[in-house]
Amino acid sequence: MRIKNIFKYLFVLIVPSVVVSFAANSIIFVLTSILSIWLLRRNPPKDILNKYILFNVYTISVLIGFFVDILNQNTINLDQFIRRLSFVLMPIIFCAASRQIQSLALKTYVYFLTILSSVLLVAGFIRGLLNKNKIIYGNWDSETTERFYETEMLINWGELSYKKLFFFFDMHPSYYALFSIIAIMIFIFTQTIDLKKSIKWTLIFIHVLMIILVSSKTGVISLFMVLLAYLSITKSKKNILIGLSVMVLLALVIAKTPSTEIRIKRAYNSFILDNGFMNKSSTSDRMILWKSLSDLSYKELFIGVGNVGGPNRILKNTGIDKNMHNQFLQNLLNSGIIGISLLLLFVISPLFFKRNIFTVSLVSVVFLNLLFENMLDRVWGITVISFFYAFIIFGSSEMLNFNSEID
Numbered sequence: 001m002r003i004k005n006i007f008k009y010l011f012v013l014i015v016p017s018v019v020v021s022f023a024a025n026s027i028i029f030v031l032t033s034i035l036s037i038w039l040l041r042r043n044p045p046k047d048i049l050n051k052y053i054l055f056n057v058y059t060i061s062v063l064i065g066f067f068v069d070i071l072n073q074n075t076i077n078l079d080q081f082i083r084r085l086s087f088v089l090m091p092i093i094f095c096a097a098s099r100q101i102q103s104l105a106l107k108t109y110v111y112f113l114t115i116l117s118s119v120l121l122v123a124g125f126i127r128g129l130l131n132k133n134k135i136i137y138g139n140w141d142s143e144t145t146e147r148f149y150e151t152e153m154l155i156n157w158g159e160l161s162y163k164k165l166f167f168f169f170d171m172h173p174s175y176y177a178l179f180s181i182i183a184i185m186i187f188i189f190t191q192t193i194d195l196k197k198s199i200k201w202t203l204i205f206i207h208v209l210m211i212i213l214v215s216s217k218t219g220v221i222s223l224f225m226v227l228l229a230y231l232s233i234t235k236s237k238k239n240i241l242i243g244l245s246v247m248v249l250l251a252l253v254i255a256k257t258p259s260t261e262i263r264i265k266r267a268y269n270s271f272i273l274d275n276g277f278m279n280k281s282s283t284s285d286r287m288i289l290w291k292s293l294s295d296l297s298y299k300e301l302f303i304g305v306g307n308v309g310g311p312n313r314i315l316k317n318t319g320i321d322k323n324m325h326n327q328f329l330q331n332l333l334n335s336g337i338i339g340i341s342l343l344l345l346f347v348i349s350p351l352f353f354k355r356n357i358f359t360v361s362l363v364s365v366v367f368l369n370l371l372f373e374n375m376l377d378r379v380w381g382i383t384v385i386s387f388f389y390a391f392i393i394f395g396s397s398e399m400l401n402f403n404s405e406i407d
Contacts, residue, residue, distance in 0.1 A: 008097075037092060094391065110186050110187065128157065178384065180210050192399055208223065213257070232357075
C-alpha cells in the first residue's frame, strides 16, 4: 500500500514538474517508472503490443536517424534517446495507474498551472504598475522597449512580456501556451473539473490572458481553434452568437496588446519585406531554415542525414545554429521519408482509439505546434505530449469524453 501511495504522488507530479524543472521531472519520471514496473511485475499488461508499437513509431524514427549517423560516421549523441524515455516508459506508467489516480493527475495539472499563471500575472501587473514610465532594457530589445513609450501607457508592458513574466524560471512561451491550451481543453471538453460555470470560466480566462501575454503566435492560433471546436458542439444559437462575439473581441484585444502586436507584425513583415529586415524576425529565420532543405540530394531526403548530421547540416547551409523549428521537416532531415511518415502516424495515433472532441482538438493543436516548433526534441513538449497521448491510448480515456463520439 505504501508503494502504491508513493506511485500515486509521483504520477500526479509528472507533468507539473516539467514546467518548473527538468531535473525534478527526470527524478520523478524515473522513480515513477521503477515503481510502475514493480507494481506490474505480477500482473503485466496484456494485449498492448500493437498500441505500444504505434505509440513508439516516433521513437523508431529517432532510431533510424541514429543508424544514419553511424552510416555517415557522425558523432553519436545518446541524449537524443534519453530525452525520449517518455515514449518508452509512459505507457507502462499509465498501465499501473488506476482511473482515480489518472483523474487526480488531470486535476493536479490544471490547478497547478492555474495557480502558477495567476501568480505570474499578479506579479507582472504589480511590477508593471511600480515601474510605470521606466524604460527597462534587457527583457526585450531596445526597439521594442522604446515603442512601448511612444504614447503614455497605464502600466509598464515590458514587465508583462514573456521574458519578465517567467522571472524566476526558464520557460519558452510556445510550450507554456501549449500547457495552457490543454488546461482549457480539460476545462471545457471533459467532466474532470467540477466547478460552477462562473468559476470555471474565470479560470479559463486566466489561461487565455496568459496565452495572449506570452505572445506565442502558435498559442493564439491554437486558442481560436479550441474556441471554434467548442462552438461546434454548442447547440444553443444564443451561445454561438456570444461565442463569436467573444472571439471578435479577443482578436481585437490580441491585436492591441503591445508585445503580441509587435510579434504579429514582425511575422507578417517577414513575408513581404527584404532580407535585411527578415534577419530580425524569428519567422524569417524559419523561412530560411525551411528553404535550406532544397540543398539536400534525393538520397539524403529519402534516408535523412542523421540526428547529429541534421543540426550540422542546418548550420552549414544557413549559418543559423537552430533546429528546423518544424518537427516534420526536422524528421525529414534526420530520418528521411520514413521518419516523417512515422511522425505523422504518431501524431494522428490517438484518433485510432478515440474520436471525441478532446482527442480531435488535441491532435489538431499538437499538429499545429509541430509545424512551428520542434516540440518533440525538448523535454517540455516530450513530456506533455507523451503524457496526454498515453492518457488516450493506454489510460482511462473515458474521462476525456464529452457528450458523444465524433462520427
